[in-house]
Amino acid sequence: MDTSPQFFRRDRMADxxxxxxxxRRYEITPAKTRLGVFAxxxxxxxxxAVLVAAxxxxxxLGVSAAASAGINGFNQLPxxxxxxxxxxxxxxxxxxxxxxxxxxxxxxxxxxxxxxGAVAQTVKDATVAAEDPRFYSEGAVDIxxxxxxxxxxxxxxxxxxxxxxxxxxxxxxxxxxxDALTDAKAVQACYQNAAGQTLSRKVQxxxxxxxxxxxxxxxxxxxxxxxxxxxxxxxYGIESAAHYYFGVTAAQLNLVQAATLVxxxxxxxxxxxxxPKNAANGAANGYKLTKERRDYVIDRMYVNHxxxxxxxxxxxxxxxxxxxTPTTSGCATAxxxxxxxxxxxxxxxxxxxxxxxxxxxxxxxTLNRGGLKxxxxxxxxxxxxxxxxxxxxxxxxxxxxxxxxxxxxxETGTGRIITMVENRAFNNTDQAVPGTTAVNYNxxxxxxxxxxxxxxxxxxxxxxxxxxEAGHSLYDTIDATHYxxxxxxxxxxxxxxxxxxxxxxxxxxxxxxxxxxxATAQSxxxxxxxxxxxxxxxxxLNAAKGLDVHPASAGNPLNSFPSMILGTNYLSPLTMAxxxxxxxxxxxxxxxxxxxxxxxxxxxxxxxxxxxxxxxLAPNIAAGVTYALQGVLQGGGTAASANPDDGVPIMGxxxxxxxxxxxWLVTSTSKVSTATWVGNVSGATPLRSLDFNGIGGGxxxxxxxxxILQAIDQAYxxxxxxxxxxxxxxxxxxTVPDVSGQTPQVAQSELQNLGLTVTVDPNQVxxxxxxGQVASTNPSAGSRVNSGDSVTIEVSNGSGAPAPTxxxxxxxxxxxxxxxxxxxxxxx
Numbered sequence: 001m002d003t004s005p006q007f008f009r010r011d012r013m014a015d016x017x018x019x020x021x022x023x024r025r026y027e028i029t030p031a032k033t034r035l036g037v038f039a040x041x042x043x044x045x046x047x048x049a050v051l052v053a054a055x056x057x058x059x060x061l062g063v064s065a066a067a068s069a070g071i072n073g074f075n076q077l078p079x080x081x082x083x084x085x086x087x088x089x090x091x092x093x094x095x096x097x098x099x100x101x102x103x104x105x106x107x108x109x110x111x112x113x114x115x116x117g118a119v120a121q122t123v124k125d126a127t128v129a130a131e132d133p134r135f136y137s138e139g140a141v142d143i144x145x146x147x148x149x150x151x152x153x154x155x156x157x158x159x160x161x162x163x164x165x166x167x168x169x170x171x172x173x174x175x176x177x178x179d180a181l182t183d184a185k186a187v188q189a190c191y192q193n194a195a196g197q198t199l200s201r202k203v204q205x206x207x208x209x210x211x212x213x214x215x216x217x218x219x220x221x222x223x224x225x226x227x228x229x230x231x232x233x234x235x236y237g238i239e240s241a242a243h244y245y246f247g248v249t250a251a252q253l254n255l256v257q258a259a260t261l262v263x264x265x266x267x268x269x270x271x272x273x274x275x276p277k278n279a280a281n282g283a284a285n286g287y288k289l290t291k292e293r294r295d296y297v298i299d300r301m302y303v304n305h306x307x308x309x310x311x312x313x314x315x316x317x318x319x320x321x322x323x324x325t326p327t328t329s330g331c332a333t334a335x336x337x338x339x340x341x342x343x344x345x346x347x348x349x350x351x352x353x354x355x356x357x358x359x360x361x362x363x364x365x366t367l368n369r370g371g372l373k374x375x376x377x378x379x380x381x382x383x384x385x386x387x388x389x390x391x392x393x394x395x396x397x398x399x400x401x402x403x404x405x406x407x408x409x410x411e412t413g414t415g416r417i418i419t420m421v422e423n424r425a426f427n428n429t430d431q432a433v434p435g436t437t438a439v440n441y442n443x444x445x446x447x448x449x450x451x452x453x454x455x456x457x458x459x460x461x462x463x464x465x466x467x468x469e470a471g472h473s474l475y476d477t478i479d480a481t482h483y484x485x486x487x488x489x490x491x492x493x494x495x496x497x498x499x500x501x502x503x504x505x506x507x508x509x510x511x512x513x514x515x516x517x518x519a520t521a522q523s524x525x526x527x528x529x530x531x532x533x534x535x536x537x538x539x540x541l542n543a544a545k546g547l548d549v550h551p552a553s554a555g556n557p558l559n560s561f562p563s564m565i566l567g568t569n570y571l572s573p574l575t576m577a578x579x580x581x582x583x584x585x586x587x588x589x590x591x592x593x594x595x596x597x598x599x600x601x602x603x604x605x606x607x608x609x610x611x612x613x614x615x616x617l618a619p620n621i622a623a624g625v626t627y628a629l630q631g632v633l634q635g636g637g638t639a640a641s642a643n644p645d646d647g648v649p650i651m652g653x654x655x656x657x658x659x660x661x662x663x664w665l666v667t668s669t670s671k672v673s674t675a676t677w678v679g680n681v682s683g684a685t686p687l688r689s690l691d692f693n694g695i696g697g698g699x700x701x702x703x704x705x706x707x708i709l710q711a712i713d714q715a716y717x718x719x720x721x722x723x724x725x726x727x728x729x730x731x732x733x734x735t736v737p738d739v740s741g742q743t744p745q746v747a748q749s750e751l752q753n754l755g756l757t758v759t760v761d762p763n764q765v766x767x768x769x770x771x772g773q774v775a776s777t778n779p780s781a782g783s784r785v786n787s788g789d790s791v792t793i794e795v796s797n798g799s800g801a802p803a804p805t806x807x808x809x810x811x812x813x814x815x816x817x818x819x820x821x822x823x824x825x826x827x828x
Contacts, residue, residue: 037441060381080206086176086228086369087236088601089154089327094378101380103334104343105495107425108368110112110244110327111236113227113601116219117248119238122258124222125306130262130297132165133304134440136218136661140209142165150588154758175204176228208363214387218251226250231264232272240327245273247325255311256294256318258299262295273322287320290354296318318515322354329368331426335378338387340426341440341448346376346594348447355609371601376594377416382409385711387421393692394423394678401690404681406441407704408573409674412581414600415590417574418672419708432481441677442573445553452552452570453679456655457507457523457665459567461583461625463531464520465543465617468624471755472788473722474517478519480511482528485562492561494538502562505658506531521631523638525566532565534788540564546616547579547589567655576666579616581673583625586722587617624728626651626721639665642702645708648718656698660688665701667709669718676705731786740767740774744793747774755787764797771798 034524087109093100128135131530132142142164178190193201212221229243238261244251245264248259253261265269271290276283281290284385295316329342350356350367357363366372383579386407394405418451420442427436437640443449459532468474485502508523519527532540541560549571556570574592582589590613598606618626629651633643637652642665651665662679678687678701687697695703739747744760767775780783 003237004099007112016563035243046298057323062812066591081170081173081212083173085226086113086173087369088113089240089329090367090370090372090374092334092343092374092376094337094342094380094383095377096337096380101337101376101700102335103339103378103380104331105327105329106328106347106366106368107234107327107332109236110240110329110784111227111228112239113237113241113371114222114239114250117251119226120258122255123226123253123261123643125304125681126255126258126262126297126301127222127226127265128165129300129304129306130439131168131265132163133300135222135276136166140164140213141206141806142167163205164209164214165225166221167205167222167243169228170205170208170212172225172228172230184771186679208401229265229773230268231261232268232274232275234329243325244327244376245322245324247323255298256315259315260294260320261296263290263391264538265392266293270673273320274324285381287322290319314499325491330428333430335426338383338421339378339380340421341422342376342378342383342594344373344426344428344438344448345417345420345440345443348443349594350374352446353609356605367825372597372606374595375597377411377418377597377714378594379418379421382708382711383419383421386419389704389707390421390423393556393695393704396424397582398690401685402681403678403682404441405676405678405704406573407674407676407708408442408577409672409708410574410577410592411672412585412668412670413588413590413613413615415578415581415592416596417592417594417675418712420574439681441681441721441825444550444572445555447575449572450554450681451510451523451556452575453567453662453677454574455567455571455576455656455666456657456662457525457528457567458576458655459544459564459631459668460520460523460528460539461580461653461666462544462547462549462642463528463565464625464628465514465621466535466539467531467619468728469539469543469618470788472516472531473727473729474516474520474628474788475730476516476789478527478530479513480519480524481513483511484529485529487562489533490537490562491535492537493562494541497537498559499561501616508654516789517628517631520628520653521634521637525633528565529562531555532562536563537562541618542558544579546583546614548591548616548635549579567657573664573666576664577668577673577675580652580666580668580675582616583629584668584670584673584721585622587615587622588613589616590770619722622726624724625665627728629653630721633667639667639702641699642667642705642709644706644783645709645714648713650709650718654701659684659686661686662697663687663698663701665705667705667714669716670721671716671718672703672712674709676701676708678704710732731788733784733786734764736779736781736783736785736791738776739793740776740781742767743772744774744795747777747793751777751791751793752800757788757790758793760795764795766800767794767796767798768800769796769798 064338087107088111089105089107091102092104095101100221115312175194196514216224222507226238228237231238231245235241235244236724239250241254241261241264242248242257245261246253247675250256264273270281271293273287273290275281282288298307298312300308301307307315331340331347334340334343347367351363353363356366385410390405390407393402397403408417408421409419410417422441424457425436426432426438428438438448439450439594440448441450444449483504487497487499487502490497504526506525510522511524511526512526514524514526516531527738535562541564544558549558552570552572552575560568564594577591578589590611595608595610598608600606630649631637632653633639633650639652642652643650648669650667650669650777652665655662655664655666661684662677664675666675667673691702732755733757736756737750737754739750742750748758748760764771765775769775771797775794778792778794785791
């Protein structure tokens, strides 16, 4: 039987709690009438009674029924405040002299969390003295301040919270959680719940405060408050505020500086001291409003026995003198390391990688709020060499040409990007400045890059791969004398290539009969065009794709027209460096990576997407291509002047498009590949018509690359490449049979069945063979040649043949008559 007093019965308390629900949702706004004022004062007094009973005297039995109902409702509110990690700066690092150095930071809020020992005591004393002098002696809620604030509000004064530091911490935590949202409506609703002027919100705030003080010490709560609170603009937390406003750490703040920062907390929007031209609170009036509040903070420190009278006098006499030291968000700060474009690439990698969040909004929040430490692959020492070499020849801008140049290097076997530079300065603002750009010429469009550039003859590496895959060899002899190539001469199982004849000219080298090795070293276009007629063009495209070659932009998909053989596809330098690294690495290509590791704000490691390594070319094919490309940087090769000549084996290929609009050099050792590009970003100015620091535009790429390659070789070294087999060098050799005396058709079929390429010389030659029969071949019968080599059939004109003897087999005698034709086909 229930013997408790009637007004304490549970059902009555629940009923009374429901009746008071509108009170908890009541919005605190100044009353407009006298009656309203009295009504709101009554509500405020009731609220005060509830708060005192709930927070101060929860065990007191003589409370009113209304207060008991309030306690019941108060205790039913959630007490466990979920403190999510606050937004913190993320930093990007690169190695300089083997040491990781920060090159840039990203933040939505400039905040660096610090521990208790990293903050000057003057800051803690000033905060408590000015914001909550009873902080260490009271409970979680400042009851006197709350009642005072409520009475001030309902009597027509400004809306006041009267909050303890614990309550302010709760409010700031809730606001920070709102800032992490991305949906505008959700943000607005969250802010209303976190900072709206309603009794419901205020009571919930106090409930959370009570719960916090059961779990955390006063020092932990004060430190949490100092780390979360805003100091104006994007500056949050005492450490960032100390750096931004005074150029010191939180541990180095003196009395005047500490009091100034605590003063700003009262109204960050109006009291910030980084707006010297502000008429109400600027340099002209000595930051009047901030000084008044600062002096108030100093007075409160004296009243609360934190400073002496002499300290108070000296501090108040000191003018407000900020030393604004901004922390730039984004890649602009990486300019000092010539790494802004690389930094921007890393940013785009994070924003495109699901390892940093499921959605684009999640990834943005991770980068700008997550407090990540992103350790990258960049070598700042090599980066400095690359930038100096590139900039010493290629200006940021030039009259009459939209000039661009870049250089990027990646490790073979890992895909790690160790350098990335270009000729222009980084500028991602809305203000266009000559000689600057936000476009990274090294990368694909999706990662801050351009739409790519035609690669010219650097694409011939993939032609070679398809040539060897088809069973041909490097010592095969090629007829490079042809300049006109009908599309019917080509095979393409990937696409329809019908169209006009392809006219080919030689930019370098000489037309004639030469080996594939010589054609590669001299970059003879007509030779490679002829080679293209002997393979499936689709196999060239597939060889490139196997080495991770892909279009730099969706607007320029890869094509497999015959002109592809000479490099008409639009690719990025990073893609070409990656492909050549794969060739040098035994055909194993590794996708490029810019990030080695990431550490979360709590010190834990975050998993990052590693390089993906695949066998893009068969090892024997890769060895053959590498062997051919070594000749390009040796005596007589088109890139011999770029060879560092330091003993490190190197291979590569030059590339020059029509009219020298785009100029390339892509190289690789066993350790590092490098792509250098100089050309027209837009427009069509021949580079060979220009001079760069005394070097012609067609050769400047060699002078840019050589110092970079020397520095890389010094840092990495390199091993000899794998030697190709005889099959790649010489192919499958066959003996040319004696087909003299046969008809050209029969001889051609026999030679083709041996895997030889056969042509019939239209000019007949003197021979003892009958006219119209095969006189001889070139190479001659008995010669050893490679499968796929060209053999020319020479046809006899009969001038050297002996007079036929009457009656000889096959010739009519003097009395013979030609036999009559059969009346029906044999076997009719």
